[in-house]
Structure formats: C-alpha cells, structure tokens
Amino acid sequence: MGTTYFKIFPIGFIKNKVKGNVELVIYEKYSEGLKGLEDFSHILVFYWFHLNDSRRERETLLVHPQKNLSKPLRGVFATRSSSRPNLIGIYCAKLLERKGNTLIIDEIDALKGTPIIDIKPYIKKLDCVPEATGEI
C-alpha cells in the first residue's frame, strides 16, 4: 500500500514562446501518433509541473487560489494549482499549425522546458459545457 504507482514518460516539451505563440516539440519516436491532429482546431495539452515534483508540493492539499492570501484556502482538486499529488497540468489550446512533430499553439499556462505528457483532440460534444458554473 502507498507504493503503487504508474509511470509517465515525457513525449515532448515546450520549446519556445515566441510572439505570443508557443512551439511544442514531440519527440521523433512519437511523431506518428500525431497523424490527423491537424483536423482539429483545438487540442488538450497535458503537461507535468516538473519544477514542483517534490514531496512538499505533492503533499499540499490546500492552497490560496492564485497564491492570493486574501482568498480562503481551497482544496487543490478544486483549483488548477501546480501543487497537487500528481503534477498534471492541462491547457486547452488553439492548434495553429503542425509541422511534422512540431505543434504551434496560441498559448499555454506553463514554462518553456516543461515536459509534455499527452495530447488529445478537443472534441466539442465531450469537452464543451456551456452551462457549466463555478469560478475560483
């Protein structure tokens, strides 16, 4: 108990942030997996908050949203905090272009050098919920 874990292997990384756009590089060995991605206007980018991969950040369960001390403590699962038990980040981005194994997206809420761990197409009927409520 407590020792079971699954392994996440980086599939690429955030290479650059240029003129407001962002370049993601997917490692050559995975590039076949991108076939057909250009059919989608938007993608879900999954990444790993690698700079926070410490026991302390993983054991943090309550945070002040946006590190704003005037906001009351919330559970990390009720925020997008980069402190959480598994350091998964997600960002819904506009896919501007695919050049081989490089993806150009409009923006991402993560630093240059951040490991990418998965890419999925954004599928409106699954992912878009106009009636959703709740803000942080």
Added chain:
Amino acid sequence: MGTTYFKIFPIGFIKNKVKGNVELVIYEKYSEGLKGLEDFSHILVFYWFHLNDSRRERETLLVHPQKNLSKPLRGVFATRSSSRPNLIGIYCAKLLERKGNTLIIDEIDALKGTPIIDIKPYIKKLDCVPEATGEI
C-alpha cells in the same frame, strides 16, 4: 535516455456505476484536497487506463477510431484511444453531489475499479470552446 519518468499515484478509484450515476471514491488521505469542489457544476476527472498498462498498448501510435476497421488509421494523439504512450484518460462530468470523500457524477467513460489520478474543476472560460471544430 528513455528512462526518465514521473510517478503517478492513484488518488482514488471508480467504485460503482449505479442507475446511470457513478461513484468516485477519493482516498481518505487526499480528502482535504476536495474542499470547495462542490462550488462547481462540472469537473474534469483524470484516470489511468490501468488494464492497458503494457508495453504493447503504450507503443501503439496508430489506431482505427472506435476500433472501427472501416475508419482509416489515425495517430493516438488525434483520438481519445485507451492505447497511448501515457495511459491518461479524461472525462468532463457533471458533479451531482459530494459526500465527504465520495463524488457522485453523472457518467464516465471508464470501468469500475479504474484508478483516479487527478480531479480539477471545470472552468468555463478555460475549458469551453464553442467554436472548436474537428470530429473523429
């Protein structure tokens, strides 16, 4: 090279599917992390396709969407396939109720017993893209 990996620890599991609803149990040690989640109508549930955690499924880069052989092969990153290098699944669910560390949601595209690896609130301004195009 090729051996760097990050560790994912299950934070809970899919307990039951009852009358069309689904019960997620988050382990007691993480329950504080749920504080405030009930302020959101919808949540993003991240899970692990644990039954597919084999070299074969992780090395699969091309699939027929919905296992339909009449559909041309696509890259796994351009599908929601449960075969992919990192076995992350995501589902946007309606949060019906929170009872302590149990979450009742409307549905999920995963089996009973599947490990949960993260929960995030669905935030409309980040996650809902009505103009998104592309279908599988």
